[in-house]
Amino acid sequence: MTFRTKLPITTISIFTFAFALTGPVFAQVDLTGEWAPAYHEDGPERLPGPELGDYMGIPINDNARLRADSYDADRISVVTEYQCRPHSADYGMRGLGDLRVTRQIDPTTQQLVAFHTYMPAWGSVRTIWMDGRPHPADYMPHTWQGFSTGVWDGNMLVVTTTHLKANYLRRNGISSSDKRTVTEYWTRHRNYLTVVEYVDDPVMLTEPLVRSQNWTLDPGQETHRMFCEYAPEVPAEVGSVPNHLPGANPFLHEVADWYGLPYEATRGGAKTIYPEYKLSMPQPEQPAPAHCERFCVCSVLLDCNLHGGALGGPPPAR
Amino acid sequence: MYSTVGFKLQWGRCVQSRRFRNLTAAGIALWMAATAFAQANRPGQPQNFDNVQLHMIPVQGNVYMLIGAGGNMTVQIGNDGVMLVDTMFAPLADRIAAEIKKISPGPIRFIINTHVHGDHIGGNAALAKMGAPGSSPTEGGGATIIAHENVVNRMTKPAAGGETPGATPGLPTDEYFTPTKDVYFNSEPVFIIHEPNAHTDGDSIVLFRRSDTISTGDIFTPERYPFIDVERGGSVQGLIAALNHILHLTVPAHLQEGGTRVIPGHGRLCDEADVVEYRDMVTIVKDRVEAMIKKGMTLDQVKAAKPTFDYDTQYGSGDAFTEGVFKSLSNPPKTPTVKYLE
Amino acid sequence: MKKSLLFTVLFSAVMVAQAPQGAQPPVLPGPPPQARPGKTAAPVDFTGYWVSPVMEDWRWRMVTPVKGDFASVPITAEAFKEGQNWDPAKDEAAGLQCKAYGAAAVMRVPGRLHITWQDDNTLKIETDAGTQTRLFHFNSKAPANEPASWQGYSEANWERPVRGEGDPRNDIPPIFSTRTGTRGKSLEVVTTHLRPGYLRKNGVPYSDNARVEEFYDYHKAPNGDEWFTVTTVVHDAKYLNVPFITSTDFKKQRDAAGWNPTPCSTR
Numbered sequence: 001m002t003f004r005t006k007l008p009i010t011t012i013s014i015f016t017f018a019f020a021l022t023g024p025v026f027a028q029v030d031l032t033g034e035w036a037p038a039y040h041e042d043g044p045e046r047l048p049g050p051e052l053g054d055y056m057g058i059p060i061n062d063n064a065r066l067r068a069d070s071y072d073a074d075r076i077s078v079v080t081e082y083q084c085r086p087h088s089a090d091y092g093m094r095g096l097g098d099l100r101v102t103r104q105i106d107p108t109t110q111q112l113v114a115f116h117t118y119m120p121a122w123g124s125v126r127t128i129w130m131d132g133r134p135h136p137a138d139y140m141p142h143t144w145q146g147f148s149t150g151v152w153d154g155n156m157l158v159v160t161t162t163h164l165k166a167n168y169l170r171r172n173g174i175s176s177s178d179k180r181t182v183t184e185y186w187t188r189h190r191n192y193l194t195v196v197e198y199v200d201d202p203v204m205l206t207e208p209l210v211r212s213q214n215w216t217l218d219p220g221q222e223t224h225r226m227f228c229e230y231a232p233e234v235p236a237e238v239g240s241v242p243n244h245l246p247g248a249n250p251f252l253h254e255v256a257d258w259y260g261l262p263y264e265a266t267r268g269g270a271k272t273i274y275p276e277y278k279l280s281m282p283q284p285e286q287p288a289p290a291h292c293e294r295f296c297v298c299s300v301l302l303d304c305n306l307h308g309g310a311l312g313g314p315p316p317a318r
Numbered sequence: 319m320y321s322t323v324g325f326k327l328q329w330g331r332c333v334q335s336r337r338f339r340n341l342t343a344a345g346i347a348l349w350m351a352a353t354a355f356a357q358a359n360r361p362g363q364p365q366n367f368d369n370v371q372l373h374m375i376p377v378q379g380n381v382y383m384l385i386g387a388g389g390n391m392t393v394q395i396g397n398d399g400v401m402l403v404d405t406m407f408a409p410l411a412d413r414i415a416a417e418i419k420k421i422s423p424g425p426i427r428f429i430i431n432t433h434v435h436g437d438h439i440g441g442n443a444a445l446a447k448m449g450a451p452g453s454s455p456t457e458g459g460g461a462t463i464i465a466h467e468n469v470v471n472r473m474t475k476p477a478a479g480g481e482t483p484g485a486t487p488g489l490p491t492d493e494y495f496t497p498t499k500d501v502y503f504n505s506e507p508v509f510i511i512h513e514p515n516a517h518t519d520g521d522s523i524v525l526f527r528r529s530d531t532i533s534t535g536d537i538f539t540p541e542r543y544p545f546i547d548v549e550r551g552g553s554v555q556g557l558i559a560a561l562n563h564i565l566h567l568t569v570p571a572h573l574q575e576g577g578t579r580v581i582p583g584h585g586r587l588c589d590e591a592d593v594v595e596y597r598d599m600v601t602i603v604k605d606r607v608e609a610m611i612k613k614g615m616t617l618d619q620v621k622a623a624k625p626t627f628d629y630d631t632q633y634g635s636g637d638a639f640t641e642g643v644f645k646s647l648s649n650p651p652k653t654p655t656v657k658y659l660e
Numbered sequence: 661m662k663k664s665l666l667f668t669v670l671f672s673a674v675m676v677a678q679a680p681q682g683a684q685p686p687v688l689p690g691p692p693p694q695a696r697p698g699k700t701a702a703p704v705d706f707t708g709y710w711v712s713p714v715m716e717d718w719r720w721r722m723v724t725p726v727k728g729d730f731a732s733v734p735i736t737a738e739a740f741k742e743g744q745n746w747d748p749a750k751d752e753a754a755g756l757q758c759k760a761y762g763a764a765a766v767m768r769v770p771g772r773l774h775i776t777w778q779d780d781n782t783l784k785i786e787t788d789a790g791t792q793t794r795l796f797h798f799n800s801k802a803p804a805n806e807p808a809s810w811q812g813y814s815e816a817n818w819e820r821p822v823r824g825e826g827d828p829r830n831d832i833p834p835i836f837s838t839r840t841g842t843r844g845k846s847l848e849v850v851t852t853h854l855r856p857g858y859l860r861k862n863g864v865p866y867s868d869n870a871r872v873e874e875f876y877d878y879h880k881a882p883n884g885d886e887w888f889t890v891t892t893v894v895h896d897a898k899y900l901n902v903p904f905i906t907s908t909d910f911k912k913q914r915d916a917a918g919w920n921p922t923p924c925s926t927r
Contacts (some may be wrong), residue, residue, distance in 0.1 A: 038905045041716045043732035057718035067628035070602060081565065081594045086573050122573050139373065139385050139586045144575055154703070154845040155819065156877060165575075166595050177632055178592075183882050185889070189819075189846065189875040194891045194907050198881055203631040208881065211716050212889055212907035228573055239562035241601040245609055246625075259719060260726065273713045275770040275789065276918055278722060292728035299734040 028152050029188050031115060034223070035215035037097035044295035046094050047304045050172040053252040055268030056261075058169055064204035065267060069249050071173025072242035077233045079241060084228035086122030088167035089145045090182045090197055093213050095171075096121035096301075099193075100223050106131075115150065115157075120223040128159050135162050142178050150186075157186040169199070169209060174268075177203035191217035206270045253285075260288020367409040374417045377579045377587060379529025380504050384417060386410060388437030389583050392533040394526060395422035396504025399450070402429045402461075403524050403533040403581075405441030414441060415448055427452040428503065430510055431465035431490060432535025432583065433518045434472040434550065443488030452492075452501070464499065465490035466512050468520030472550060513537060513560035515651035517544065517583075519551025521560065525567060534564060536583035540592050543626070543633045544600060546642025553646035554604050561597040565590060599629050603636070607643045617644050697780035698798025701818050703845045704878040706783065706888060710773040710910035711918060717906075721770055724748075724927050725862040733864050739899035746863025748926035758924035761790035762810040762857030764872050764894045767908045772919055783816060783847075790924040796849050808868055812854040819846040819875075847876035859894065859904065861927070870896040886912035 039046055045054070055068060076082045087095045100118040105111065115128040126145040135147055146164035150157050161182040169176045180201035187194050193215040200208045244250075256263040262282045265272050272281075298304035372386040374393070384391040387410060392403035400422050406414060418426070426449030431439050442463055449461030470493045499510045506528035513521040517536045524533040536545065537560045546552040564580065568590035571577035580588040606625040615623070625643075626636025633639075695701075714721050717732070727746055735743070751759055761769060771789030778784040783796040796816035806813045851872040859866055873893040880886055887909055894904040 040732050040734065040905050041907070056722075057715045059713075059715070061631065063628045063631045065628075070628065075598075079594070079598070081574060081590060084573050085591070086575075137373065139383075140375070141579075141587045141589065142592070144573070144591075153879070156845070156879060158879070160882075165591055178595075179632070181882070185877070185879045187846065187875070187877050187889075187891075189848070189891065192875070192891060192893065192905065194875070194877070194889065196877075196879070196887075196889045196907070196909060200882065208883070209715055210713065210887065210909050210911075212891075212909060214891060214905040214907055216903075216905070239558060239565075239597065239601065241598045241605075243602045243605060245606060261719060261723060265722070272722075273715055273718070274711065274918070275714075275772065276920065278770065279920075281722075288726050290727070292726050292730075295731050296728050297735070297740070298731040 028112075029155050029157070031157065031186060031188055031193065032101045032103050033217050034219055034221035035099040035101065035193050036218035036221055037099065038214045038216060039299055039301075040214070041212075042094075043298040043304065045170065047096075047298060047301050048295065048306070050170050051255040051258070052172050053249075053266060054170070054172060054255040055174060056266055057273055058174060058209060058268045059205050059207045059270035059273060060169070060174060060268045061204065061206045064169075064174060065269070066246060067175055067204075068173035069252060070243045070246065072244055072249075073172070074234075074242040078236045080230040080232060083230040083233075084122070085167075086124055086144045087171075088164050088176070089124075089126055089148065089161050090164070090180075090184075090199055091168045091171070091176070092119050092121060092124050092145075093184075093195055093197060094211065097213065097215070098221060098223050099215055100221075118223060120226050122228065123226045128157075135160075146182070155187060157184075159184040159186065169201070169204060175204060177201055179203050193217070256284065257286040258289075258294055260284045260286055367407065370410060370413075372410070372413055372417050374421060375587065377529070377531050377581065379526065379531065380506060381526050381529040381531045381579075381581075382421060383581050383587055384414065386414070388440065389432075389435070389536065390533075390581055390585070392524065392526075392531070392581050393418055393421070394504055394506075394508070394529070395424065396506075397424075398504045399424035399427035399452075401452075401501075401503050401508065402426060402445065404432055404438040404535065405429060405445050407437060407440035408444050411441045411444030411448075414445065425450045426461045428501065429461050429463045430522065430524055430533075431463065431469055432523065432533065432537075433521045434465075434469045435518070435536065435547075438535065438583070439469075439473075439488065442490075446488065452503070460491075462492050463488070463490040464492045464494070464501075464510060466520040466522050467493040467495040468518070468551065469493065472518075472520060511563075513556065513563065515551050515553045515556030516560040517552050517557060518547045519651075521556075523560070523564060530569075530577065531579045531581060532564060532567060533581045534560075534583060537561065538564065538580065538582045538588075538593055538596055539584045540582055540588055540596055541585040541633070543629075543636055543639035544642075545638065546646055548642055548645045551651065552642065553651045554600065554643045555646060555650060558597065558600055558604060561593060561600060564593055565597060568593065599633075603629070603639070604643055604647070607640065608647055611644065611647055617641060620644055695799045698783060698796075698816065698818070699777050699780045701798075703818060704847075706775050706847065706876065706878065707777065708775060709913040709916050709919065710775065710888070711913055712767075712770060712772075712908060712910050714770050715909070717768070720860055721768055725860060727862055729862060730864055733859060734901045734904055735864065736899055736901055739865055742865045742899070743863050746858075748863075751926045757926050758790055758792070758810050759856075759926070760858040760861040761787075761792050761924050762854055762866075763794060763812050763814070763851045764854065764857060764866050764870055764892070765859050766790065766792050766794070766811075767874075767890050767892060768860075768906060771922075772913070773910060774916070774919065788919050788921045791921045792924075796847070802853055806853045808853050808855045810855055810857065812851045812872070814849050814851040816847060816849045819848050845878060847874075849874040849876070865899050866894060866896045867898040869898060870894055888912075 098120055102116045103112055104114045104116060106113050112130045114130055117126045124145060126148060128148040128150045130150050142163045142165045144165055146161040148159050148161040150159045164178060164180060166178045167176050180199055183198040185196040194212055196212040198208050198210050253263060256266045262284045264282055271277060294306060295304060370387040372384060374382050374384050377383050380394045380396050382393040384393055386406055388406040389404050391406060394401040400418055426445055429442060429446055446461040446463055450459050452462035470490050473489055497512055501508045506526055509525040510522050513523055521535055521537055537557060544557055546554055546557060568578035570590045574591045576589060578590060580593055582588055603626050607620055610620045610623060621637055621640050625640055630636050728744060730743060766787055769789045771787050774786045776784050781798040785794040792811060794811045794814060796814045798816050801815060802813035854868060854870050856868045857866055858864055875891045876888055878888045889907050889909050891907040
């Protein structure tokens, strides 16, 4: 055998050994890309924001309900530390959710190490570790995005997030606690991304809160950077924390009255989320308006009119 | 080997350390009883220290946090030696020293006590004995223990007979009575700041300025309601003022996260946003109890109204906290709250 | 000679090591394999009783929204105009009580599902709300003369691996990459032949040209509860600016507790 014959054989042998060392790779789903959110569920809540006193659909316990009743919306401007408060990893998926997903590949093994997500709302950067590392100890700091690890279940990515700071279940006073664990199920079908969130919060909920959000692939999307700097907006005593004393919040009946809903139903709780509640739901205290008066057309931010519908005219053509 | 350290107090005056006093047997017994009582007041104190796990985690700059039993400890290291904030319990001292040795070979030169409770000062004597005075370049002789003078007063409270107690191992050797005291150690300014009538009347928080870390003692305990030790001069008014002061000192790095690290008296490593959550809770509960007092409600009536209900699933039973708030609002502390210039 | 033998042995070993577990052998061009019955091919079990806890869109699902409330739906101007004409009494009189229970919307109506296999190639979904029945046909196309109905005709398949359009012979041998695609567990359903209906009970319309794509994904929660999520994409150029995408979550029940068949209603 000549040198000319030896060299290609040697080269191929080296390459094959290298491939053998990397081990088999199970092809999974490519979740990377620019994803545009579809606000086709709960649009008014997720875009302009939820009405005060709207606890519908959330299995809150009595403790969380009192905390929400005590919430004064002034807090977000008077308490300057709230002005730049981001949405956490779980609530961020509900809000202004333009999403970029990238992945990190180990250059040596060519294995997936992590997915990274970026949401321009508050410049939220999140890492979903795919390399099997454990979650940190309880005494380590909590962050807005928490600590996330992911495993594949067939074509579904199952993400577990711990070490989250207290944040929102709904940004009208319904808080989420720092003791919650969030499990997400990410699936991609063609150019649709669905993320189901399972929020287990023993402090605020009687049972897990399950909500799902959808995105469409949008390669033309360009996400931007967000800056936030707090500024004193209203004169206030140092350390002032706006809150309503128990029983003194004057706004809790608004959502029921505006939309003609039973007040009991607007108070949330597990009882109100199951189909059988329709049989026992009380009558509304105020009749529903004859025609929609608030947020009648609302599927994108610029299309979300407070007084739309017949008054606001049809939505603009796209 | 180790550089000398200089110290100064506010206003440039040099304050002499108090001389050691002679102890009577009754004084020793009284102090031990007081310590045991303080320890007994702390929830969850383990009886068997053999099962306690110690975890040393880096915080930032020169500062580490040691978690174990009792109060969290802060450990600052560098060329000058080791500075500790609080000392947990005496039976853990050797193990604590071993953990410190893993990160620094230097002697313990300073111990700062955030307040008088036994789970924060229990290891004073044993750990100080291993060290050397902060201001001295020599090795050996015992570390300097700094605390507010009310800590010393509480630890040396005269016995029923009125006899003045004497020196005792673990007693602070360098107490201060001014609003602040500062020390330059391991290449950074260390501010020891008195927070009047907060958790107790002898509270100090410690700001490591270059490491951008604050040790708060039990003024901030993110996983439980605050214990307002009214018997030892604590008050909700002082507690809220202290929490607001901590928020004044903290600066987050990016969107309310990171930046100044906060080592609480108990619980996980935190930052400003965590202190905000806690401050909000204390303020809201105070507002509620205050409104009930204005209506003329008694303590039992206030407790029955459960002013902490919405936070109980987070922090546990709120009865003791409610009682502390009620008592301190009903009998406000006489010491005026100090307004800080920074 | 010895070196070439060594090379052959090494090469073969690498090929064996590279092959993912359970992978199908690479598909060479030729006649497609015979399709397996839907029930046999099922990678997950959707049968049983399921309930939809309403934790999203509560005031558009648990109660009938007021007239003109189109929030969240990406409607066209024509749909906006059509929606103003909603008249539940008129629908009742015309026997159109089930207009809001068609395939494009029925999964959003609060209620329970009973899922069974009608035969090896037909998955049946019965709803107690509106007493509707949906049939998902595997290995079958809609007949040419299929009449329009509330539930239309649903073609179902278990998700096939996502492949590019390149030559499959690039897979042989798998030296540089493997292209086994995903190991999907999703049920995909496309429904056509629908009667005009409502996306919501307050008359948000969809047309008889609507096409409904659905993806059913099963998962187990950390506490052991079984769930599935159906992502529903309604395509309707007449009444929707863009495809209307919702995802509805169902929790498995141990039995038929709460099963409460109720007829369709316009209110």
